[in-house]
Amino acid sequence: MSRLVMALQRAKRENRTSERILDIAERLVQTRGFNNFSYADIAKELGITTASLHYHFRGKAELGQALITRYAERFGDALDRIDAEIPDPRAKLEAYAGLYGGVLEGKRMCMCGVLAAEYQTLPGPMRRAVIGFFDENQRWLAGVLKQGRTDKTLAYTGSPDEVAQSILSTLEGAMLVARPYGDLARFNSTADQLLAGLTP
Amino acid sequence: MSRLVMALQRAKRENRTSERILDIAERLVQTRGFNNFSYADIAKELGITTASLHYHFRGKAELGQALITRYAERFGDALDRIDAEIPDPRAKLEAYAGLYGGVLEGKRMCMCGVLAAEYQTLPGPMRRAVIGFFDENQRWLAGVLKQGRTDKTLAYTGSPDEVAQSILSTLEGAMLVARPYGDLARFNSTADQLLAGLTP
DNA sequence: GTCTATAGGCAGATAGAC
DNA sequence: GTCTATCTGCCTATAGAC
Numbered sequence: 001m002s003r004l005v006m007a008l009q010r011a012k013r014e015n016r017t018s019e020r021i022l023d024i025a026e027r028l029v030q031t032r033g034f035n036n037f038s039y040a041d042i043a044k045e046l047g048i049t050t051a052s053l054h055y056h057f058r059g060k061a062e063l064g065q066a067l068i069t070r071y072a073e074r075f076g077d078a079l080d081r082i083d084a085e086i087p088d089p090r091a092k093l094e095a096y097a098g099l100y101g102g103v104l105e106g107k108r109m110c111m112c113g114v115l116a117a118e119y120q121t122l123p124g125p126m127r128r129a130v131i132g133f134f135d136e137n138q139r140w141l142a143g144v145l146k147q148g149r150t151d152k153t154l155a156y157t158g159s160p161d162e163v164a165q166s167i168l169s170t171l172e173g174a175m176l177v178a179r180p181y182g183d184l185a186r187f188n189s190t191a192d193q194l195l196a197g198l199t200p
Numbered sequence: 201m202s203r204l205v206m207a208l209q210r211a212k213r214e215n216r217t218s219e220r221i222l223d224i225a226e227r228l229v230q231t232r233g234f235n236n237f238s239y240a241d242i243a244k245e246l247g248i249t250t251a252s253l254h255y256h257f258r259g260k261a262e263l264g265q266a267l268i269t270r271y272a273e274r275f276g277d278a279l280d281r282i283d284a285e286i287p288d289p290r291a292k293l294e295a296y297a298g299l300y301g302g303v304l305e306g307k308r309m310c311m312c313g314v315l316a317a318e319y320q321t322l323p324g325p326m327r328r329a330v331i332g333f334f335d336e337n338q339r340w341l342a343g344v345l346k347q348g349r350t351d352k353t354l355a356y357t358g359s360p361d362e363v364a365q366s367i368l369s370t371l372e373g374a375m376l377v378a379r380p381y382g383d384l385a386r387f388n389s390t391a392d393q394l395l396a397g398l399t400p
Numbered sequence: 401g402t403c404t405a406t407a408g409g410c411a412g413a414t415a416g417a418c
Numbered sequence: 419g420t421c422t423a424t425c426t427g428c429c430t431a432t433a434g435a436c
Contacts, residue, residue, distance in 0.1 A: 017401080033318045036235050038429060052402050054431065107320065113373075117317030118233045119380045120307065131380055158393060165377070166390040170366075173313075173373020177365070180319045180331055190366040193358060197397045217419080238411060252420045254413065 018056045020046060026067055030108035033118055034064055034126075061123045068129035071111045072136065075099075079140050089148030090195070093167070096141070097191040100171045104187050109175040116172070138164040148198070155200035163198075170194050218256045220246060226267055230308035233318055234264055234326075261323045268329035271311050272336065275299070279340050289348030290395070293367070296341070297391040300371045304387055309375040316372070338364040348398070355400035363398075370394050 024045050028037035039050040039060065057063040082095045103110055112133040119127060141164035148154025156163045171191065178187040224245050228237035239250040239260065257263040282295045303310055312333040319327060341364035348354025356363045371391065378387040 032321050033233065033235065035233065036318060036321045039431090040428080048401085049403065050430080051404080051432080055401060058431095060430070109317075113376060114317050116376050116380050117309075117314050118236055121232050121236045127380065134377060134380070157396065158389075162389050163393065165386055166370075166374075166393045169373040169377045169390045170370045171373070172376055173369040173371070174366075176313060176316050176372055176376060177334060177369045180316050180327065180334070186365055189358075189362050190369045193363065193366045196357065239413090240410080248419085249421060250412080251414080251422080255419060258413095260412065 017046075017048075021053060021056055021063070022067060022070055025063055026071065026111065027106075027108065029064075029067060030103070030111050030114060031106075033114055035118055035121055061126065064123070064126045065129060068111065068115070068126060068133065072129070072133045075133070076136060089144050089151070089153050090198070092144050093141075093154075093195055093198070096144075096167075097171060097195065100175055101184065101187055101191065104175050104178060104184055107179060107182070109179050110172055113172040113175060117176075134168065137168050141167050152200055154198045156198055167194060217246075217248075221253060221256055221263070222267060222270055225263060226271065226311065227306075227308065229264075229267060230303070230311050230314060231306075233314055235318055235321055261326065264323070264326045265329060267311065268315070268326060268333065272329070272333045275333070276336060289344050289351070289353050290398070292344050293341075293354075293395055293398070296344075297371060297395065300375055301384065301387055301391065304375050304378060304384055307379060307382070309379050310372055313372040313375060317376075334368065337368050341367050352400055354398045356398055367394060 021042055024042050025037070028041060039053050043050045043053055053063075057066060078099055079096075082092050086092050086095055100110065112130045115122060115126065115130045116134075119130065122130070138161065142160040145154060145156065145160040145163050149156070149160070171194070174187045174190040178184065178190075221242055224242050225237070228241060239253050243250045243253055253263075257266060278299055279296075282292050286292050286295055300310065312330045315322060315326065315330045316334075319330065322330070338361065342360040345354060345356065345360040345363050349356070349360070371394070374387045374390040378384065378390075
């Protein structure tokens with residue numbers, strides 16, 4: 001076996017472990033918050049030691065950054081798929097709300113929503129990544145809203161940016177409040193009312 | 201000085217310290233989250249030791265309960281004042297949103313909104329208190345919405361309870377998202393749109 | 401990549417003196 | 419009511435062997 005193949009396999013193996021770490025940490029952040037889980041929690045679930053975790057991520061701050069980066073990438077991919085598959089602006093917004101509803105199952109909520117609640121305790125790079133996630137969401141929503149106003153499939157007063165901020169805030173809040181009740185219907189009700197308010 | 205007077209003074213002095221502890225802890229919860237501050241933080245700011253804090257509150261869980269109880273009482277008092285001073289349903293909702301906006305200054309957000317984000321890490325009594333706060337808010341909002349529908353000053357589709365849930369969720373989310381941006385205008389914009397959607 | 405061993409710090413909490 | 423002293427446990431992180 002060539003040196004190259006072995007190097008690739010090693011990279012793949014390492015990558016798989018890194019991804020598993022991120023998977024576990026992601027769930028822990030979304031259910032408990034960034035400051036309310038430890039390397040020990042991840043290590044135990046993964047069956048390795050905390051020392052090994054430091055090989056993959058120098059420290060918890062770096063892990064946190066990687067978490068948001070991957071989360072934002074995946075979310076961006078999901079938005080790209082919506083753009084590719086759904087032409088109608090209203091249906092796009094329904095699909096967008098559906099993304100959030102899906103997260104709420106498993107007692108999770110939006111990772112960046114959780115991080116926003118403990119924003120003041122986060123290291124600088126994580127703060128900027130959270131803001132970046134919100135900005136990207138609002139940019140996408142504003143685009144959909146502009147399209148809807150142009151083709152008259154959506155109606156709203158005020159600027160697309162303001163309404164985009166409002167949609168994001170409402171869905172984040174709906175997740176935040178619905179989760180303690182363990183009630184997905186509560187989230188869906190608020191999402192439905194939000195979309196109904198955009199009917200021409 | 202009589203024994204009774206001395207006892208009252210002692211109670212008052214203790215009460216004052218307890219209240220100061222609650223004041224500091226309240227600010228810390230609202231800015232950092234319940235799990236992201238310590239007895240040492242409070243003790244340092246108050247100029248006493250952590251051991252003394254345990255005299256006033258047996259443990260952090262009891263402190264947390266007391267925090268929510270006092271917060272909910274004060275919020276209930278504010279709602280009573282709105283009821284007493286403002287007859288118009290729409291103006292009541294504006295005042296209600298104003299309560300939230302006021303909290304956002306000082307980089308705080310609604311205490312129970314923060315606690316909802318770390319809900320799964322809270323002891324049982326605190327969880328129930330958070331739910332109780334939300335329920336009380338929704339009950340009050342539903343009452344205002346019913347009144348508004350009756351006297352035709354507010355218009356909405358769906359049940360008052362559903363719309364009440366939606367209003368609460370939207371305002372909580374607006375605080376959550378606006379705070380990282382340090383932008384009160386962002387909150388006000390969403391609140392304004394929310395109320396505009398209830399115009400007959 | 402993963403381990404053992406360990407450092408150094410901070411957490412919540414308690415006993416007992418004053 | 420507040421203190422000193424102390425405990426136990428958990429946390430992040432590192433050094434160095436395999």
